[in-house]
Amino acid sequence: MKQLAVFASGTGTNFEAIAKACAEGVLEARVAVMVCDKPGAAVIEKAQRYGVKTFVFNPKEYSGKAEYEAEIVKVLDSEKIDLVCLAGYMRIVGDVLLDAYEGKIINIHPSLLPSFKGAHAVEDAVAYGVKVYGITIHWVNSELDGGKIIAQEAFPYEGDDPAEVHRLGQKIEHRLYIETIKKLIK
Numbered sequence: 234m235k236q237l238a239v240f241a242s243g244t245g246t247n248f249e250a251i252a253k254a255c256a257e258g259v260l261e262a263r264v265a266v267m268v269c270d271k272p273g274a275a276v277i278e279k280a281q282r283y284g285v286k287t288f289v290f291n292p293k294e295y296s297g298k299a300e301y302e303a304e305i306v307k308v309l310d311s312e313k314i315d316l317v318c319l320a321g322y323m324r325i326v327g328d329v330l331l332d333a334y335e336g337k338i339i340n341i342h343p344s345l346l347p348s349f350k351g352a353h354a355v356e357d358a359v360a361y362g363v364k365v366y367g368i369t370i371h372w373v374n375s376e377l378d379g380g381k382i383i384a385q386e387a388f389p390y391e392g393d394d395p396a397e398v399h400r401l402g403q404k405i406e407h408r409l410y411i412e413t414i415k416k417l418i419k
């Protein structure tokens with residue numbers, strides 16, 4: 234049984250898809266910990282509902298990224314984490330976490346990388362007039378949204394409503410993340 238960590242900052246629909254897949258045996262894995270940098274985020278309540286241990290921290294209470302990442306590494310080590318799944322974790326992963334876990338960290342991003350990196354990928358793509366959108370799952374390295382691509386799925390959309398693109402994209406995300414994790418933990 235593989236041990237997963239999911240990192241999230243917000244709503245946590247991807248967290249929930251992963252936790253549900255584990256609970257239902259679709260994934261032969263367990264979410265050992267959910268790491269969140271936003272006290273009060275909706276994902277925390279979701280984790281509690283699934284009985285998943287949480288590590289919630291406020292970055293402002295630390296001297297910097299190195300200090301809170303050292304704490305995160307301790308938690309991951311103690312849970313013997315095999316794979317870290319970033320799911321709407323709105324922070325750039327730093328050296329301390331990468332030194333300990335590079336090659337075991339994946340991220341899901343709402344664009345067809347390498348196009349539209351960053352936190353406003355969907356809004357940027359809509360503003361650009363994109364007609365084919367997509368979701369990318371990639372390894373995490375020191376470059377923002379820059380690691381090697383593991384999986385991608387495209388979908389057409391001709392309108393100009395970012396909320397609709399998010400909605401269409403998330404339906405794909407929840408399936409594609411599970412399929413990809415399944416392949417990686419085999």
Ligand code: GRF
Nearest residue numbers: 244245246247321341342343
């Ligand atoms: C997803 O759209 C993902 O692509 C991006 O952040 C969003 C997280 O959504 N990295 P949720 O919190 O899982 O609902």
